[in-house]
Amino acid sequence: MTGGTSSRRMLLAVLAAAFVAQPAAAADAITVVAPDFWCPFSCKAGTAQEGFTIDILRAIFKPLGRPVRYENLNYARALVAVRAGRYSATSPTYKDEAPDFIFPSTPISRNRxxxxxxxxxxxxxxxxxxxxxxxxxxxxxxxxxxxxxxxxxxxxxxxxxxxxxxxxxxxxxxxxxxxxxxxxxxxxxxxxxxxxxxxxxxxxxxxAPVSYSYFALSPALAESKTLAREFDEGIARLHESGQLERILKPYGLRDWVGQYRKGP
Missing domain, CATH: 3.40.190.10 (Periplasmic binding protein-like II)
Known part of the structure; x- marks a missing residue:
């Protein structure tokens, strides 16, 4: 009986350690889901060009030690899954399409x-x-x-x-x-x-008039406000360094952040 109890305690300790370690690893990754037919905004996951919004997110969060994991899902299902907290975010999204989501101050794309x-x-x-x-x-x-x-x-x-x-x-x-x-x-x-x-x-x-869409973060996840702030800081760095222009060029687009800051 004593040996069996000790073995069970050891097994429980191992399982508890694994359970505790898992959320920390998961928290480091940002899971983004979007349709694959929105090229050049979001494209097929795992291809050479996954979409400029995905490239922007990786350029912002990789230096912070936060890998971006990208998957494809149709838009209506993506909104449901992100709202429930099964993914970190979707991109790009209009605020009116998901008013309960968490949004950075700076948009991720220019749209018309x-x-x-x-x-x-x-x-x-x-x-x-x-x-x-x-x-x-x-x-x-x-x-x-x-x-x-x-x-x-x-x-x-x-x-x-x-x-x-x-x-x-x-x-x-x-x-x-x-x-x-x-x-x-x-x-x-x-x-x-x-x-x-x-x-x-x-x-x-x-x-219609020009509009802007956003990196839309889950309202169910506590880290969303932090990620929104880090996005704002990161896209400002990309704009000022010229890296944003380099990300957009292969998709035939130009850096629009300066235009957005000036307003209509």
Missing amino acids: YCFYTAPDSRWQYKHAASLAGQRVGIVQGYTYGKEIDQAVAQGLAAFEVNYGEDLGYRLARKLMLGRLDSFIEDENLVSYIMAKHADVRLRQAGC
């Missing part, structure tokens, strides 16, 4: 949503009233700015809500097959899709 049509279409987005009669593809969980969001809420067009994987390309295909009159997507993402897929030819038909 535009309407896209078939090349031979003459329709142009000018204001909410111009949407009348349109079949417009939108994405579940997205926010497009005050005017367009209000138009969606009021049903000013026949909005088709889409969800799942590879949505930008799927919306473009629906458009070219005549199942939509137009769809809304970020102009950088659409440019990437057209460069990648020779069968996709689209016409830009009006855009």
